[in-house]
Amino acid sequence: MVNIEDAGAEIGGGEPEVSESLKTFGAVHKALREAAGLTQEEYAEIVDYSVHAIAKLEQGRRYPQPKFILLAGEVLGAPKVLRAAARNLTRKQGLASWFQQWAGIEEEAVSLYTYECRVVPGLLQPEAYIRAIFERRLPPLTEEQIERQVQARLERQRLLTEAPNTAFSFIIEQALLERRLGGVAVTRALIDHLLDQSSRRNVEIQVMPLVQHDHPGFEGLVYLAESPDHQWFGYIESQDSSVLVADPKQVSSMLQRYGKMRSQALNCQDTTDLLEQMRGAL
Incomplete structure (x- = not known):
C-alpha cells in the first residue's frame, strides 16, 4: 500500500x-x-x-x-x-505523480471498476459538469487553471473509446444526480452523457438507489483495476491523502465490497429507465 x-x-x-x-x-x-x-x-x-x-x-x-x-x-x-x-523521477510539491502511476494502471487495465459517492466518476463527466466542478473548487482556480484541468479531463476520457476491450463498470449514487450540481442545464447534459456512454458494449453503468438498507458503500469510494496479467490494484482517497493499494488481501476486501454493491444497485436496464425518467422531469 x-x-x-x-x-x-x-x-x-x-x-x-x-x-x-x-x-x-x-x-x-x-x-x-x-x-x-x-x-x-x-x-x-x-x-x-x-x-x-x-x-x-x-x-x-x-x-x-x-x-x-x-x-x-x-x-x-x-x-x-x-x-x-x-x-530521477520525483514525487513532491503537488506534482501528483501518484496519479500518473494510477493513470498508467488505468490505461493498461483489462477491467476497471468504479464506485463513487462524491461526484460522478471523471471518465463519465461531460464538459459542462467538469467545468461546474472546477469552478467550485476551493481555493478558487484561475480561468487558465480551469481550462487546463478541463482539457486534461477530456483527454483522459479517450480511454473509453481507445480501450474497446476493457470492461468498464461504474456504480453511481443516485444522490449525485438528484443534487443537480451546476444547475438544471448541467444535470441534463450529464444524464444525456450517461445514457450515451451506457450504450457502449464495454461500459456498464448502475445507479445505487437513494434507499438501500444493506449498503457497504459507507466506507467510501472504490476504484479497482485488473492488469493484463490479472493482478488487481485498488485506489482510495480522502481530502488529505490518497492510497494506491497493491496488497492482495486489501484488494480482495475492496472487490468483495464492490461485488455486493454491484448486486444491490439497479441493473443496467433499470438504471437506463431511471435516467430517462429523471431526464424527463428536468
Whole structure:
C-alpha cells in the first residue's frame, strides 16, 4: 500500500501537473526510440501499448510502470539508460505523480471498476459538469487553471473509446444526480452523457438507489483495476491523502465490497429507465 499525502489532485476532481523529471524521462525515451528507427506506431505494436499511451509518456504526462521500463530498455537496447532516467523521477510539491502511476494502471487495465459517492466518476463527466466542478473548487482556480484541468479531463476520457476491450463498470449514487450540481442545464447534459456512454458494449453503468438498507458503500469510494496479467490494484482517497493499494488481501476486501454493491444497485436496464425518467422531469 502506498500512501501519498497532499498530492494536489484527485481522480474525481483534479489532474496531474507535468513533472520536469517525467518530461526528462519522456524525452530520453523518445530519443532512444527515434535512434532505434521506430515510429510511435511501430514501437507501440512491439511493446503492446497504445500509440496514445506512448505519446503521453514521451510528453511527460504518464508515469512509467517498472515492467514497462524493463521492457522498453530491452526493446531499445538501453536498459541502463532508462533505469538511470527513472531514478530521477520525483514525487513532491503537488506534482501528483501518484496519479500518473494510477493513470498508467488505468490505461493498461483489462477491467476497471468504479464506485463513487462524491461526484460522478471523471471518465463519465461531460464538459459542462467538469467545468461546474472546477469552478467550485476551493481555493478558487484561475480561468487558465480551469481550462487546463478541463482539457486534461477530456483527454483522459479517450480511454473509453481507445480501450474497446476493457470492461468498464461504474456504480453511481443516485444522490449525485438528484443534487443537480451546476444547475438544471448541467444535470441534463450529464444524464444525456450517461445514457450515451451506457450504450457502449464495454461500459456498464448502475445507479445505487437513494434507499438501500444493506449498503457497504459507507466506507467510501472504490476504484479497482485488473492488469493484463490479472493482478488487481485498488485506489482510495480522502481530502488529505490518497492510497494506491497493491496488497492482495486489501484488494480482495475492496472487490468483495464492490461485488455486493454491484448486486444491490439497479441493473443496467433499470438504471437506463431511471435516467430517462429523471431526464424527463428536468
